[in-house]
Amino acid sequence: MQTTVHDPAIEDLLPSARPVQLIDPTGAEVTQTGTRRPYVMPDADRLQDVWRHMVIGRRFDLQATALTKQGRLAVYPSSRGQEACQVAAVRALTERDWMFPTYRESMALVSRGIDPVEVLTLLRGSAHCGYEPMTHRTAAQCTPLATQLVHAAGTAYGLKRRGEDSVALGFIGDGATSEGDFHEALNFAAVFDAPAIFFVQNNKYAISVPLAKQTKAPSLAYKGIGYGVASEQVDGNDPAAVLAVMDAALEHCRSGKGPFLVEAHTYRMDAHTNADDATRYRSGDEVCAWLDRDPIARLEAYLRSRGLLNDDQANAVRQEAEALASDLRDRMNADPVVDPMSLFDNVFQSATPQVEDARAMVVRELQAADEVTR
C-alpha cells in the first residue's frame, strides 16, 4: 500500500525531495521546481561576499595543511571542498547569532572573522581554545561528537527567553547524527521552540565509515521530522543554495517557529585528518567526480557569466587570500610562548587547596630546573 503524507503539519516539516540547488556544477542557474519552500537567488553582493570568503577559506585550509606537514600543528582536519557549507552558513548569520562549531569548522571560524591564528590554537596545541567565545558568540570547537548541539539548543532557548532576535547554529558531520546528543538536542530544541539551526555537513564519511553503514535513513534531513523539526536538504557544494536555505532557516527560527535541520550534501576532498589514509576506504574516481562539483569554481562561473566578477576582482581576492596565508605562516612559524603556570589558571574560579598544592609543587620544580640550567 502506498502512503502519502497529506497532513499539513507534517508537510511543513518535510525536506524537499531532492537537495535544493540554485546553481548547477557548470555555474548555470537552476530553475526551481519541486522544493518544499520557495528559495530565491541571493543578492549579488552576498554571493560576491561568499565567493571571497570561500577563496580565503580554501587558502587558509591549504596553509593549515602545509603547517601540519611542517610540524606546526599537532593535527589538522581539512574542510577543503566543504567551503560552500562552512562559509555560506556562517555568512548568513549576524554578529548577534551564536555558532557551535566542531573541530572541522576552522574555515567557518575564519569566515566568522576570528583571527586565523586563534582558530588554529587548539590544533597547534598551545591552548585549547584560542579565541574568546563570549566576544565572538562562538563556542569553543568541540571534539566529542554532537555534544555541542545540546548547548546550542540551551543557548537558543536562552536567547528566546532574553527576548533576543538571535539564533544558535550548531554544526556537525554525518557520523554525529548517530550520537545520542544529536537526538536529544533536536528533541529539546523542538519541545522548547528554541531558535536553533542544526547544520549537518554530510561529507559521506565518518573517518572511514561510509554513510551507508552509518544510517538506513534515505536522507539525514528526515531525522528532523520525528522530533517535529522542520528540515531541508541542500546541495552543499552550491553556495547560493546554502545561503538561500540558511535564510529560510533563520527566518523560520526568528519568527518563533522553533528549530530547523539542514542536511548539506557535500564531500570531504581530503582525508579525515592528516593522520588518516583515505585511499584505504574510497576510490580515486569517487574523489575526482567531486572535483567537478567544486563550490568555488561553480560560484565563480556563475558570477563571471553575470558580469559580477572579473579578472581584476578575482585577482584582488586571491592576493588577499595569499596575504592572509603569508601572515598566518609567519605568525605560526614563531614558537608560541606557553607559560606552564597557566595550567593552574582556570581549573576553578576559586582554586581548591589541592590545585594550590599542585601549583606550589610545579613552582618548586621550575625553580629547581632553573637553578640547574643556571
Added chain:
Amino acid sequence: MTTIDAPVRTSSLTFAKAINQALRDAMTENDDVLVFGEDVGTLGGVFRITDGLTRDFGEDRCFDTPLAESGIVGFAIGLCYNGFRPVVEMQFDAFAYPAFEQIASHVAKMHNRTAGNVTLPMVIRVPYAGGIGGVEHHCDSSEGYYAHTPGLKVYTPATPQDAYWMLREAIADPDPVIFMEPKVLYWSKADVDTETPSAPVGQAAVRRPGKEVTLVAYGPSLPVSLKAAEAAAEEGYDVEVVDLRSIVPLDDKSVMESVRRTGRCVVVSEAQGFAGVAGELASRIAERCFHSLAAPVLRVSGLPLPYPAPMLEHTYLPGVDRILDAIDRLQWDDEPFVGDNRG
C-alpha cells in the same frame, strides 16, 4: 515595656525541605536561577524536593524537560551562555550516567578550555547512595566519578542546616557544583537557621569531639559514624567524628589536625572501597600524618560489589559493627596489625 518578637531565624526542617527552601530563596533573590529536570514541575520531583516551585515561581522558572539526562545537562550549559544559573536534578544517582560525557567533557572543562572566558555557574543535584530499599540503579554512590574529574566541585551535605546553606553556596558559586544529596537523609529533621550561614563549603566540621580516634565521614556515612562513636564510647574509646561536607574542595587541614591529635583514623564511606574517595583520604592521611599515627589508617566502606538488592543492602552498607571492628583493629595493645580486604 513592649516586646518585639524577634524574626524567626530558625525552624525545624527536614533535609528535603531545607533543599526546597534553599531553591526558593535563591530563586527569589535571582531571577536567573532556573530549576529543571525530569518531573520537577507539577509533581515536585520524585522526592518532592522541588515541591511547589512551579506553582510559586511559574513554569518559566521551574520546568519539566524531556526524559534525557545528557540533554538536561547540555541544555543547562547552553543556558549559562545567556547568563542563567541552572539548577538541574538528575532524579537518581545512576540515572546521571547518560549525562556523564556532558559532565566530564564539558561541565568540568569549559572554564579551562576557554581560558576562563566561559563560566558555568550551574548546579547538578544528584540524589545518591542507598539505605532506602531502592531497587537496582537507584542507590549508587557515584561521588568518586565526579571527585576524580578535575574542574567539578563536589558537595555532600549531611545535615539540614548544611543542605540549606551548601546549596545556597553552590547556586552562588561561579564554578559548576555536583550537589550530592544522601537520599537516606531526606527525611531527617533538625533546626535550620536560614539567616546565619554555617561554615563555608571547603571547611570540614567536627561533629563530635574525641581524643583517641578520628572517624572521617561525609554524607550518608555521617549518621552511622556518629552512632558508632557513641557505641565506641561505651567500650571505652573516645572517638572524634569529622564531617568533610565537601569532597572537592577537600579540607585536608582540618582532617590532618584531628588525626594528628588522636593518632588513629578510620575513614568511613558508603561507596565501595576500591579506588574510591575513602582510599584517597587514607592515602593523604598516611602521607601527611605518618609520624603521628599509632596505627595504619583503615577504611570502612561499601563492599566491592554492585549495589545489592534491597533485602541485602544492610549487609553491604558499612554499619556500626563494621566501624567498631575497625576501631578495635587500630593496634591498641601493640598487637600486629591485621589488614582488611576491602581495598
